[in-house]
Amino acid sequence: MKLYIKNMVCDRCKMAVEKVLLDQHLQTVKVQLGEVELRQESLDEKAYQQLKQALQQLGFELLEDKKKALVNQIKARIVQLVHHNQEPLKTNLSAFLSSQLDTDYASLSQLFSSEEGNTIEHYYIQQKIERAKELLSYGEFTLSEIAFQLNYSSVAHLSAQFKKETGLTPTQFKGELKRSSLDSL
Incomplete structure (x- = not known):
């Protein structure tokens, strides 16, 4: 069961x-x-x-509710991917989720958006930014290493998404260190 x-x-x-x-x-x-x-x-x-x-x-x-359960599975797979995997994703997110949940991505995306009022992609970005915040707060990795770990094409791309999501640059964030709990996203 x-x-x-x-x-x-x-x-x-x-x-x-x-x-x-x-x-x-x-x-x-x-x-x-x-x-x-x-x-x-x-x-x-x-x-x-x-x-x-x-x-x-x-x-x-x-x-x-089966719909809520599937949305929860999507979230759990993304959290696992972003926060607990040691290697970067070798495929795109849509292919990853489709294979993990044995459902076509268009259906997953539509369900997620209707249930959450947010897209899967934006939820994925939010999780990546929270992970970046965590890694920045540890002070063990350079921004370049964090960008690589989180599968960003460049530091500039990570910095731009970080600023868009938080209103701060990664450097400004390091000075303030604000994080959210994962289940509140």
């Missing part, structure tokens, strides 16, 4: 969800951002409600 969970945006979130599942005596096949596969074929209503409540107490939400 697959469950889709909103607000799973990091490895710590996965650990929290795994603990809830363990506490509920539910066995998992796999747990990934936004998605859990249980060994059980189904849950009775009482077990489902207990799981739903336990997840809500930690700020997660079980998604019952």
Whole structure:
């Protein structure tokens, strides 16, 4: 049985969800951002409600609507790609998402825009800028290295998108260091 969970945006979130599942005596096949596969074929209503409540107490939400679940999967794949992959994307975003979710990109894009009021591309840019903010705040990488890590064609391209999204240049940002939590995007 697959469950889709909103607000799973990091490895710590996965650990929290795994603990809830363990506490509920539910066995998992796999747990990934936004998605859990249980060994059980189904849950009775009482077990489902207990799981739903336990997840809500930690700020997660079980998604019952298939459209919302698919949007959540899109977001989870983008967060995974931007924040947790070590290598840059070797294909374009549309091909990546289509292959990951086994759905044509036009359908994914239309659904995402109608549900979120934002495009997939803009959400991807927002995530990349948040990752750039994180890397800038660490002070371990040059802007050139950050641009490469985030798959930008040049430092100028990263800087232009950064300024458009934040109102600051990367250098100005380093002086102020403002970041947002991933689940608030």
